[in-house]
Each structure stands twice: as C-alpha cells, then as structure tokens.
Amino acid sequence: MNTKAPAKTVDVVVVGAGLSGLAAARTLQKAGLDVHVIEAADRVGGRVRSANVAGAHLDLGGTFVGPTQDRIIALSEEVGVKRFATYVEGGNLMHWGGTRRSYRGTIPSIGPIALVDAGRIQSALDKLSRSVPPGRPWDAPNAQELDAQSLGSWMRAHRATASTYEIFAIASRATWGCEPDELSLLHALHYIAMAGGLDLLLDTKNGAQEEHFVEGTHEIAARVAAELGEGRVHLSQPALSIDQTGDVALVRTPDLEFLARRVVIAVPVWMRQRIKVTPSLGPDAVALGQRWPGGVLSKAYAVYDRPFWRDFGLSGQAVSDRGPAVITFDASPEDGSVGVLLGFIGGKQARMWDSLPEDERRLRALNGFAELFGEQARHPRGYLDQRWVTEEWVGGGPCAAPAPGHVLPYAKTLIEPQHLIHWAGTETADQWSGFMDGAVRAGERAAAEVIAAVSNASITDKN
Amino acid sequence: MNTKAPAKTVDVVVVGAGLSGLAAARTLQKAGLDVHVIEAADRVGGRVRSANVAGAHLDLGGTFVGPTQDRIIALSEEVGVKRFATYVEGGNLMHWGGTRRSYRGTIPSIGPIALVDAGRIQSALDKLSRSVPPGRPWDAPNAQELDAQSLGSWMRAHRATASTYEIFAIASRATWGCEPDELSLLHALHYIAMAGGLDLLLDTKNGAQEEHFVEGTHEIAARVAAELGEGRVHLSQPALSIDQTGDVALVRTPDLEFLARRVVIAVPVWMRQRIKVTPSLGPDAVALGQRWPGGVLSKAYAVYDRPFWRDFGLSGQAVSDRGPAVITFDASPEDGSVGVLLGFIGGKQARMWDSLPEDERRLRALNGFAELFGEQARHPRGYLDQRWVTEEWVGGGPCAAPAPGHVLPYAKTLIEPQHLIHWAGTETADQWSGFMDGAVRAGERAAAEVIAAVSNASITDKN
Known part of the structure; x- marks a missing residue:
C-alpha cells in the first residue's frame, strides 16, 4: 500500500462516480480527453444504489423519472436501460388525523x-x-x-x-x-x-414519479462506468488532496496519484470539505462546504408475493401524517410478478427512525404500511431499508437542504470554478437539481467548462 | 514518512490542541492518566492565536475575558498569564446613517x-x-x-x-x-x-470584554501545552481515523498511531466530519457535523505610535453601520506605549471583505477606522488582519452558528459520547459556550467523563 506507482499524467480527474461524475467523464471522453474517475466507495452510483430482495429489484436511492427530465432519459436510452410507467391505477390512500381515506390525484382529500x-x-x-x-x-x-x-x-x-x-x-x-x-x-x-x-x-403521472427503470437506476451508472473502459474508474479511492501548481493539479488517493490539467469534483456539497485543496479554496467556498447539509431521507421497501393492494382497487400510493413512511408508492416490477411497496421516511420522522435498530425499524415501517394497506402488509417475504445519512461517502440525501440565509451568499460559489477545479453534482444543476436528471446535467455542464478551458489552453500553447 | 513506529499504547488521545483540548489533557494528566494530544495545525491554540506587529502583541482570535468566566481565569492564573482592564475611558463612537456621534454605555445613542x-x-x-x-x-x-x-x-x-x-x-x-x-x-x-x-x-466593563491578557491569550495555550511535558503534544498531525474495537481505539495521524482507552475530540463541530470514525457515528452525529457551521468573523488590527483617540476623550470603542468593522475596541497594551485599534468584521460584511486581496482589505479597514477616529487612523505603523474562515484547521469562528431547526434535534447529540469518543470544544460547554471560558469548561467536562469511564472500567477489570 505504501509503494505507490509514479503519478499518472492525464487530462482530467473526476472525483466521484455518481451519475454526475460519470456523465462528466463520459462527455469528456467523447471529446477525446484522457479521463480517470476516482470513487471513495467500493461501488459506483453515489446516490443511486440497487439491491435484489426476494426476487425484486429495488432502487435504494434515485428511482423515478418524469417528463422534461431529458438528460437522464437520453443517457439511460444510450446505455439501453428501459423504462416503464409507475403503477397509478385505483385510489390513493391517506392516513390523516387517525382516519384512513381514499382519494385521487396528488393532494390528499382532507375535506x-x-x-x-x-x-x-x-x-x-x-x-x-x-x-x-x-x-x-x-x-x-x-x-x-x-x-x-x-x-x-x-x-x-x-x-x-x-x-x-x-x-x-x-x-x-x-x-x-x-x-x-x-x-x-x-x-x-x-x-x-x-x-x-x-x-x-x-405528481406521479405527468410528474417526476411517472416512470421507473426496468433494470434499475444503478444499472445506468454501471453501464456508463463500463463504457468508460477498463481501468478508468478506481473504486475505494477517496480523493485525499488536490494540489494545484501552475496549470497542473496533483490528485492523491490512498493508492494512486494523478497529474491532471483539470479536476471535476462531483460529490455532494456537504462532502466537499473532506478533500484537502491547495491553494485553499476561497473563503466563500470554505463556508459553503459547512452550510449546505444533506437532507435526512430514508427508504423502506417491503416485497410481497403479489401487489395485493391492487385487488382492493388501490394504487399503492399513500400519504400519512403518522409515518414513519409519510409517502408510499407501488414499486413493483412491470409484470407485477411480486408486489413492492416503497415508503419514504424523511425529516423529523427519519431522525427518530434512523437511530433505531434494524428489527425495530422494520417493525415500525411495516406497521405504517399495515395502517394503510391492511394486515397483509405486515408479512412481506422480504424487507430492506436504506438510511442515506449512514452511507459513509454520501452522508445524506436526496439533496442539500440549505437553511435561511445560506442560499443568496453562496449560490454563485456553488458552481464557480476554483482555479483548475470545476464542480458537478446534482446541487450544481440549473434544471431538476436534486434529481438524477440534474446530476447528469451538472456533469455535462462541468465537462463543457473543462473542454472549453482545455481547448483555450491548447490554443494559447500553440501561439 | 511511510515507515511508522508501532502504535503507542496510551490512556487517552486528545484530538485538537486548542484551549479545550489542552484543558482536557491537563485535567486528565493531573488525574494520573497517560495523555497525548494530536493537533492538525503546526501550532497549538486553535481559535486563539497571536502575532507581534510593530511592537504590539495582537490576539488574533479569543481576546477578552470578563466576570463569571471563572475557568479561563483560573487556568490563566495557574500558568501565570496576567490580565489588565480593557480601556474604557471617554466616549464611545458610532457611525450611523452617515453621521458620527459619541455616546456612553453599550447601546449606541441612536436618539x-x-x-x-x-x-x-x-x-x-x-x-x-x-x-x-x-x-x-x-x-x-x-x-x-x-x-x-x-x-x-x-x-x-x-x-x-x-x-x-x-x-x-x-x-x-x-x-x-x-x-x-x-x-x-x-x-x-x-x-x-x-x-x-x-x-x-x-458589555466591556462588567461584561465579557472587561479585561484582556498582558502576554496574550495564546500564551495560556502555549504554557498549558508546555506543562504537559516533552513529546505530549504532536503538531501537524491531523487525526485521519479512529477505529474502535471493543474497548480500544486506534487513532491514526499521517505519522503516528495510538491505541487508546478513550478519545476526546476537541475540534469545532463543523470540522468533526473530517475524521473517519468506525464504527461510524450514529445518524444524528453525522447529520450534526453538516449542520453547525462556523461563523464568519474576521479581525483587523492597526498599530499606531500612540492611542491618539484618547487625546480626544475617546475610548476607542465604536459601532458602525457601514463597516467593514462594525465594532471596534482599544486593544493597546496596558502601558499605552503603542496604540492598537481592533475591528470586528462579521456576517455579510466579512463575506464581502474576506474575499478581497490583502491591500484592499487593509485599505477598507483603515478607511472605516478613519471614518470613526479621523484621518490619523489611515496611517498606522503596522496592520494585520485575520480571516478565520481561511485558517485551514479552524475554518470559521468564533463559534458555531446553527440555523433554524438545527438546534433542538441535535443539541443532545453534540455532547453525547459515541462509544469510546467524548466531545469537547467550546460548542459543547454549558456556560460561556463560544468563549475561551466555555472551551476550558468543555475540556474539563470531557476529561471528567473520561476519568469516570476509565475508573469504572478499572473497577470492572478487578472484579
């Protein structure tokens, strides 16, 4: 481990193999640049992650897509990952003030x-x-x-x-x-x-939850990473430091060193301060790294033999003022071969629920599902939850939740290049920020910045 | 650098040689424990730091003390650092709505x-x-x-x-x-x-700005560190990781490894997430590390041949709605051999001013002093400013500034030990939090927790 290879000279290092970093790398590589991606975790995907439980594919992070999310749709189509409509037939449910009711549409029928x-x-x-x-x-x-x-x-x-x-x-x-x-x-x-x-x-239909992916969202990341080619994505290699000298940046990980013309940092805003940068970032960039925390949003999945709620004319979509899951969706596969309920647990409910041991989290999540969909919901054939705050190299989600007074002074800093460093990540998008689509857009924008900067440098070199 | 000595077995490792960590280490050592302090920066003191400019001693961070700040006063007296009264004779000034006026007391005379x-x-x-x-x-x-x-x-x-x-x-x-x-x-x-x-x-008189220290606040830290003894404080050694296995914590820095029974982390809350901890901190502790940002407060010092404002019956204390310094004090040495003006630049003014090049910061700070104290203030014999956000291992100050909604869910987590880890730092104090006094109190409280835990463990060992 201590005998490092000599630093490798490349055009661009991308820090973070989430959708944003991968989209940046793909764009840069297509422009003919020599790109390497370093990723702190032992997997690609960042805030998209998948699991298989009791025969069902589960998206543990980013899940849905909808109209106008053109960039994630284009990217998924380019790598051949297919979509299908989220199940919306039948009535939605609400559990409100102790009573359960059925309603149609997005806003619950609270009278x-x-x-x-x-x-x-x-x-x-x-x-x-x-x-x-x-x-x-x-x-x-x-x-x-x-x-x-x-x-x-x-x-x-x-x-x-x-x-x-x-x-x-x-x-x-x-x-x-x-x-x-x-x-x-x-x-x-x-x-x-x-x-x-x-x-x-x-909305689900005609909104950001309209469709999900047959092979899962993580498959998009996996295929983009694979297309970058052998030896291009380096897992378990957190960026320890980026030292910028003149027009070269030395990027160090525990086992690797790169000399790069540009660096794209594609990590959540609240993780930026983990990387030691010299010369140090400007004061606003330092302060920003402390001020845009990740949200606290978790997911609970229960897998059943069948989507039994459909038999009662229910969509699987529900809103609850009791929680722990405050919103649920039918996330069954397209063929309905198994039934999958997905519950979102966020904010104050997540703060309580995230700290519980696993069996207690499961008990409470299933209890919430049963209050909505009946006793059958208590007995899934599989269960899995994902607490994004505890995911070491993500630390929160789905996106940043900046407090009052922390947007206006720092929004420009969020995307402002710092010498050789450019910023990606869904927080830096100008459309669908916080979504997979924003992640892809931000990566492509950062790549465009780098391509422009590198071309200008090349022209200057020739003069 | 890559050939480390074998891990050293100690009772306690304290992370951070600011006043809080040093107070913790001193208390632990007096209780007979084997303590080592690791510090990321190349100096002790943390948020206290000193400089000598044009014959004047300047406190670049924590400066003043006042009544009821008993723990910092006791500690300073134990190490023989003396105090003197902040100069308060004469009128205070205000620059408000374009006009300069004189007033007495804390609240400016705005009519x-x-x-x-x-x-x-x-x-x-x-x-x-x-x-x-x-x-x-x-x-x-x-x-x-x-x-x-x-x-x-x-x-x-x-x-x-x-x-x-x-x-x-x-x-x-x-x-x-x-x-x-x-x-x-x-x-x-x-x-x-x-x-x-x-x-x-x-207040100045009868308040937290009543006195300052003859030898400067940094001297307190330096003497406490010296008293800990040769080889006890390790500079330029950021804590990279703390791995807790059973009842032992392995603490790693770039060059050192310790096996400790307990660890005291005495760094600002917003720096906690720089340390990789296993097993990982609980979800609330992770979220907290993203949610209590450091304030943005800078200081500008100008040193003059004499405290000339005293000749005009002025105290040197002023409030300005224009800035960049919004509050000033006379920080001259006790004998008045030179005149020192200290200006605090914080919040929105600091965000603007911190990003300027040094000569521009100086120009604007002195311009603000001149608006208050006349043209003489434009021509100091020395000038120095300190932007705490740019101090790599501090990153803000004087203390955390948590946003709405971020106190109630996390205040308990702030001080809750995580297995073998105890928390110090002025943010964890229950009196004078944010001040040097709070730093000392928090360090002493964390030390008491460790002493109790270690004694209990020893009793259990004997049974």
Whole structure:
C-alpha cells in the first residue's frame, strides 16, 4: 500500500462516480480527453444504489423519472436501460388525523375546505417560484427577503391551516429530507422553479414519479462506468488532496496519484470539505462546504408475493401524517410478478427512525404500511431499508437542504470554478437539481467548462 | 514518512490542541492518566492565536475575558498569564446613517425613541433567554417553536425598528459571525443564557470584554501545552481515523498511531466530519457535523505610535453601520506605549471583505477606522488582519452558528459520547459556550467523563 506507482499524467480527474461524475467523464471522453474517475466507495452510483430482495429489484436511492427530465432519459436510452410507467391505477390512500381515506390525484382529500386552503398555498408557492430564474436564484426580485425566510415561516405568515402545513411538511420531508423550518424559502422556490412547478415535482403521472427503470437506476451508472473502459474508474479511492501548481493539479488517493490539467469534483456539497485543496479554496467556498447539509431521507421497501393492494382497487400510493413512511408508492416490477411497496421516511420522522435498530425499524415501517394497506402488509417475504445519512461517502440525501440565509451568499460559489477545479453534482444543476436528471446535467455542464478551458489552453500553447 | 513506529499504547488521545483540548489533557494528566494530544495545525491554540506587529502583541482570535468566566481565569492564573482592564475611558463612537456621534454605555445613542425600542427588544430577548436552561436547550418551554424561528424573523415579528434591527444585526455579526436570519432563535437565547444575559455578553466593563491578557491569550495555550511535558503534544498531525474495537481505539495521524482507552475530540463541530470514525457515528452525529457551521468573523488590527483617540476623550470603542468593522475596541497594551485599534468584521460584511486581496482589505479597514477616529487612523505603523474562515484547521469562528431547526434535534447529540469518543470544544460547554471560558469548561467536562469511564472500567477489570 505504501509503494505507490509514479503519478499518472492525464487530462482530467473526476472525483466521484455518481451519475454526475460519470456523465462528466463520459462527455469528456467523447471529446477525446484522457479521463480517470476516482470513487471513495467500493461501488459506483453515489446516490443511486440497487439491491435484489426476494426476487425484486429495488432502487435504494434515485428511482423515478418524469417528463422534461431529458438528460437522464437520453443517457439511460444510450446505455439501453428501459423504462416503464409507475403503477397509478385505483385510489390513493391517506392516513390523516387517525382516519384512513381514499382519494385521487396528488393532494390528499382532507375535506373540501382544507383542500381549498392547500390549493391556495400551492398556487402561491408556484406563482412565487416563477419569479426565481432557474440557475440564477440571486436574480429573483426580493431574493434577500426570500432567503431570509424558511418555507415554514412563509407558510405561517400566509396563515396556512394546520392540515395544509402538514401536507407541505410531508412534501418537504420527502423532497428535501427536512422540516419546512429548516429550509430557505428561496431554495424551495428555486428548486420548484428548476423542476418546472409543483405539479411536475410532486405528481406521479405527468410528474417526476411517472416512470421507473426496468433494470434499475444503478444499472445506468454501471453501464456508463463500463463504457468508460477498463481501468478508468478506481473504486475505494477517496480523493485525499488536490494540489494545484501552475496549470497542473496533483490528485492523491490512498493508492494512486494523478497529474491532471483539470479536476471535476462531483460529490455532494456537504462532502466537499473532506478533500484537502491547495491553494485553499476561497473563503466563500470554505463556508459553503459547512452550510449546505444533506437532507435526512430514508427508504423502506417491503416485497410481497403479489401487489395485493391492487385487488382492493388501490394504487399503492399513500400519504400519512403518522409515518414513519409519510409517502408510499407501488414499486413493483412491470409484470407485477411480486408486489413492492416503497415508503419514504424523511425529516423529523427519519431522525427518530434512523437511530433505531434494524428489527425495530422494520417493525415500525411495516406497521405504517399495515395502517394503510391492511394486515397483509405486515408479512412481506422480504424487507430492506436504506438510511442515506449512514452511507459513509454520501452522508445524506436526496439533496442539500440549505437553511435561511445560506442560499443568496453562496449560490454563485456553488458552481464557480476554483482555479483548475470545476464542480458537478446534482446541487450544481440549473434544471431538476436534486434529481438524477440534474446530476447528469451538472456533469455535462462541468465537462463543457473543462473542454472549453482545455481547448483555450491548447490554443494559447500553440501561439 | 511511510515507515511508522508501532502504535503507542496510551490512556487517552486528545484530538485538537486548542484551549479545550489542552484543558482536557491537563485535567486528565493531573488525574494520573497517560495523555497525548494530536493537533492538525503546526501550532497549538486553535481559535486563539497571536502575532507581534510593530511592537504590539495582537490576539488574533479569543481576546477578552470578563466576570463569571471563572475557568479561563483560573487556568490563566495557574500558568501565570496576567490580565489588565480593557480601556474604557471617554466616549464611545458610532457611525450611523452617515453621521458620527459619541455616546456612553453599550447601546449606541441612536436618539431617544430608537433607544427605547432597542431597550424593549433587549429586555424581551433577555427575558426569553431566561426560559432556556443553560446546557439543556431542549428543556425550554416552546423549544420547538423557538428553534423554528431565526433571530431575524423573531425581531421582525416583534416589530423591531430598522435601527434596532441593525443594532442587533451588528451584535449578531460580532457574536456569532452571521446575520440574524441565519441563526436559530433558540440558539441565540441559549447562548445568551449560557453567558448570563445580554449585558454580560455585550458589555466591556462588567461584561465579557472587561479585561484582556498582558502576554496574550495564546500564551495560556502555549504554557498549558508546555506543562504537559516533552513529546505530549504532536503538531501537524491531523487525526485521519479512529477505529474502535471493543474497548480500544486506534487513532491514526499521517505519522503516528495510538491505541487508546478513550478519545476526546476537541475540534469545532463543523470540522468533526473530517475524521473517519468506525464504527461510524450514529445518524444524528453525522447529520450534526453538516449542520453547525462556523461563523464568519474576521479581525483587523492597526498599530499606531500612540492611542491618539484618547487625546480626544475617546475610548476607542465604536459601532458602525457601514463597516467593514462594525465594532471596534482599544486593544493597546496596558502601558499605552503603542496604540492598537481592533475591528470586528462579521456576517455579510466579512463575506464581502474576506474575499478581497490583502491591500484592499487593509485599505477598507483603515478607511472605516478613519471614518470613526479621523484621518490619523489611515496611517498606522503596522496592520494585520485575520480571516478565520481561511485558517485551514479552524475554518470559521468564533463559534458555531446553527440555523433554524438545527438546534433542538441535535443539541443532545453534540455532547453525547459515541462509544469510546467524548466531545469537547467550546460548542459543547454549558456556560460561556463560544468563549475561551466555555472551551476550558468543555475540556474539563470531557476529561471528567473520561476519568469516570476509565475508573469504572478499572473497577470492572478487578472484579
């Protein structure tokens, strides 16, 4: 281990083999550059990961795709991973104030008056989100005032009813892995704007949950990594340091050293500070690394002999104010050969549930499923959960949840190259940030920056 | 470098040679334990650091002490570092809304009506802070409601005038290195409670700025380190990993390995995640490491032939709504042999100013001093500034500035031992957290935990 090979000279090192880093590497390689990817974990994928349980394929991280998520769709098609529609037939369920009810659509049927109020808040959020230009939150009118508030304080100021507040708290937990009081309103609005509106963000049919992948999302990452070629992706090699001298960066891992013309860092914002960079990052970049924490969002999967809820005319989609899973989906394979329920556990519920031992987590998750779908749900033939906070080289998810006051001063810094370093990762996207689509877009944007910089350098060299 | 000595077996490894780690090590050693301290930087002191410029001693980090800060006072006296009163004779200055005025006391004379409003907000904050038990913010009535708000949103809800808001924004910048909108109200109240009230926190005479140290604060750290003995403090040795197996922790640095019965981690909360720990920290501890960022607070010092402002009946103490320094003090040596002005630059002003090149920072800082104290202030015989965000192994200061929603879920986790690991650092204190006194208290508390744990283990061994 201590006898390293001499440093390898390459065009670009990409740090992080998540979808964003892999998309960057693919784009760079197609442009004719010599690219190597280093990954801290012992697998590729980052925030996409898969497992097989009791005959079912499970997406433990990024799962769904929907309309306008063109880049992840294009990439998946290029590597031949197929999609199918999320099951939406039948009624959705809600468990609310101790009662179970059935409803249709995205917003639960909490009674006509409550529904009007939820609609009012949704319209107001949507309208306000249209004032935030995707990729340029600092250009929003009143950006400072919007960043000074949390999503929660904004809802209180707009006199959301308790039911409305709870509905949007559930959306906040499942979307950002946090409570509304933890999140900058400017970030929430910008995120909605980058998704094209709340309907697109939250809906299943015609929204971000419309389809999932036959072979699973991890297969996209695996195939992109394979296409990069033998010896291009180095696993279990965390970037320890990046030393920039003139126009060369020395990138060190426990076992490898590279001399690169450019570096793309494609790790979650909150993991950036793990890499020692010289000359040191500017003050805003240092402060940013401490200020955009990962959300707290976990997933619980139960696999059954059949999707039994369909027999009762139910879609498998549900909302619960009790949890631990606050939102569920039918994540069965296309042929329905087994039944798969997926529950999202986020924010305060996840903080409680994540710390429990595995059998207790399982008991509580299945208890929540049974409250929604009946006693049968207590007896799956397989169960698996994924707590993203405990995933060593990810440490949270699905995306950053910046607090009030932490967006406006740092949003530009998020994507600003630092000498030879360019930034990828879904947080740096200007469309569908927080999603797999944003990850791919951000990787492709960072690659384009590098290609432009390297071409300019080559032209200068020739003069 | 790659040929390490075999792991050394010790009782305790302390990570971090700031005041907190050193106080812990001193207490442990006095209890008869075999203690080693590893420090990432090439100096001891952490958030206390000193420099000599043009014949003046400058405290670049922690500087002042005041009444009830008994532990730092006791420690400084034990190692023979002396104190003297901060100069407070004459009028204080303010530069407000484009005009310069003189006033007495802590709250600037912004006119009688404005003063009444500022007094009203101060009383309300003080009263509310008394509902938060020091060291147990989770026991405050309405803790969740308090944590859901920012200091800024609370001031707006209480209809603070623009002047009042700005006064407390300046206090926020100088105290926590952040804007009021970034800070959890619960944290602000708890911090005030841990200091014993706003007067104690903000005042010079009879408050936390009452005295400073003749030989400087860094000398306290240096002497404590020296007293630990030859070979006890290992500089330039960042903790890379802590692997806990049974009742032994293996602590690794680039050049050293220790096998310890217990480990005290005495680094800022936001630096905790740089250390790889196995078994991994619990989910809340991981999330906490991403959620308590360091403040952004810098200092600018100008050294003059004499403290010339005293000739005009001025104390050197000032408040400015223009900045970059929002608060200044006379930090001259006791004999007044040279004149030293100290300016605090925090929050939004620091974010702007920290990124400037050194000559521009100097120009702007001196311009601010000149607006307050006249043209003479433009021509010091020496100048030095310290941007704590750029200090590699500190990365911010003076203390953590947790956002809304990030205190209640994580305050217990902050000090909860994780198997063989105990936590020190001023953020973990229950009195004067954020100050040198809190650092010492936290170190002594962590040491007491270790001593108790180790004695229990010894008793168990004998049975």
